[in-house]
Amino acid sequence: MKAFVELKNISKHFKDPHGQGIVKAVDGISFQVKQGELVTLLGPSGCGKTTTLRIIGGFEIQNKGDVLIDGAVVNNLPPNRRPTAMVFQSYALFPHMNVFENVAYGLKIRNFSRAEIRRKVLDILDIVGLTGLENRYPGKLSGGQQQRVALARAIVLEPKLLLLDEPLSNLDAKLREQMRIELKKIQKRVGITSVYVTHDQLEAMTLSDKVVVMNSGKIVQEDTPANIYRFPTNKFVASFIGRANFIEATLVDVQADSVRVKLKNGKEIGVVVIHDNWKIGEKVLVVARPESITLTSVDKGDIVGTIENSIYTGNMVTFEVVSDGSSFEVDMVNPYSSTLPALGEKIGLKFNQKSITIVRSEDNESGE
Numbered sequence: 001m002k003a004f005v006e007l008k009n010i011s012k013h014f015k016d017p018h019g020q021g022i023v024k025a026v027d028g029i030s031f032q033v034k035q036g037e038l039v040t041l042l043g044p045s046g047c048g049k050t051t052t053l054r055i056i057g058g059f060e061i062q063n064k065g066d067v068l069i070d071g072a073v074v075n076n077l078p079p080n081r082r083p084t085a086m087v088f089q090s091y092a093l094f095p096h097m098n099v100f101e102n103v104a105y106g107l108k109i110r111n112f113s114r115a116e117i118r119r120k121v122l123d124i125l126d127i128v129g130l131t132g133l134e135n136r137y138p139g140k141l142s143g144g145q146q147q148r149v150a151l152a153r154a155i156v157l158e159p160k161l162l163l164l165d166e167p168l169s170n171l172d173a174k175l176r177e178q179m180r181i182e183l184k185k186i187q188k189r190v191g192i193t194s195v196y197v198t199h200d201q202l203e204a205m206t207l208s209d210k211v212v213v214m215n216s217g218k219i220v221q222e223d224t225p226a227n228i229y230r231f232p233t234n235k236f237v238a239s240f241i242g243r244a245n246f247i248e249a250t251l252v253d254v255q256a257d258s259v260r261v262k263l264k265n266g267k268e269i270g271v272v273v274i275h276d277n278w279k280i281g282e283k284v285l286v287v288a289r290p291e292s293i294t295l296t297s298v299d300k301g302d303i304v305g306t307i308e309n310s311i312y313t314g315n316m317v318t319f320e321v322v323s324d325g326s327s328f329e330v331d332m333v334n335p336y337s338s339t340l341p342a343l344g345e346k347i348g349l350k351f352n353q354k355s356i357t358i359v360r361s362e363d364n365e366s367g368e
């Protein structure tokens with residue numbers, strides 16, 4: 001499928017508001033969004049994701065690089081001449097207009113007929129699940145309902161590209177979770193190509209066809225949610241997305257899609273890899289997610305540790321195990337079907353070799 005949105009080597013610098021220098025908000029990034037895809041820009045605060053989104057929408061102009069939408073360079077077009085609509089974190093609804101009028105507003109100024117406006121607004125309200133609330137004013141709506149109105153107002157204009165800037169961040173945790181699922185359904189139903197900004201990794205994982213992970217104005221990884229979780233390219237991605245245990249090791253054997261590493265205690269284990277030119281003798285970090293480690297007897301463990309703590313979260317218990325000065329998180333799902341180890345107990349940790357991977361040690365990150 002061809003790229004619908006394309007960013008080519010985009011950079012954006014701002015004057016540092018507190019000093020003489022410049023802030024490199026976006027530093028030479030390139031990525032593509034295919035037709036109908038939802039792509040998330042994910043990263044910590046200040047990594048440049050909002051600036052990138054604003055550049056796509058035309059609210060900010062890049063210092064370098066090109067933005068293409070549907071094959072056309074849009075660098076010099078103002079926001080209202082781009083085929084985009086933006087949904088903001090603050091819903092920015094008109095308080096003196098009811099739901100119907102809020103959604104109809106953009107169609108009215110585009111001179112659609114009354115009958116057409118009515119049909120389009122009622123259709124969209126049905127899609128976002130607001131039928132029956134046409135006459136309510138924003139002040140009488142819940143946060144989730146207000147967010148749906150904001151979404152309806154953007155998609156009723158049938159933009160080719162929907163830009164969403166942390167649209168769920170004003171909602172409480174439970175509602176956020178519901179709206180995430182809703183939003184994904186609505187996006188797929190309407191089939192609208194979307195770029196979504198969030199610093200919430202769970203939101204990015206649940207919603208996206210593809211996640212673009214950013215740090216310090218650069219793209220650090222770009223892949224499907226599953227591949228990013230399973231095969232992070234470096235320690236930053238591994239710890240920013242999901243929870244990860246890291247174990248120092250040395251590469252002792254390299255095959256096409258799997259390698260063997262030697263741990264500090266001399267134990268050799270296999271791991272699965274998909275990227276990079278790994279070299280025998282290289283220092284690496286094994287990445288083991290908490291669910292990829294099993295507690296076992298001391299003699300069967302790849303490493304041995306002591307249970308320091310256990311945290312119940314209903315469906316599982318997370319054990320904190322200390323081994324050779326390092327702390328490990330180990331999740332045990334369905335905990336009530338087995339005997340739980342006691343605090344202070346010595347225990348073996350067995351790595352599931354099919355679901356662990358490696359990243360380069362930080363002092364060796366460039367791969368030199």
Ligand SMILES: Nc1ncnc2c1ncn2[C@@H]1O[C@H](COP(=O)(O)OP(=O)(O)OP(=O)(O)O)[C@@H](O)[C@H]1O
Pocket residue numbers: 014015016017023024025026043044045046047048049050051052199
């Ligand atoms: N108008 C501006 N003037 C000066 N610096 C700016 C401006 N806009 C953004 N920046 C700086 O550029 C960098 C990237 O900002 P941006 O808002 O894109 O990050 P973000 O990843 O979206 O962060 P957040 O999640 O906190 O919104 C930050 O260091 C920010 O302070």
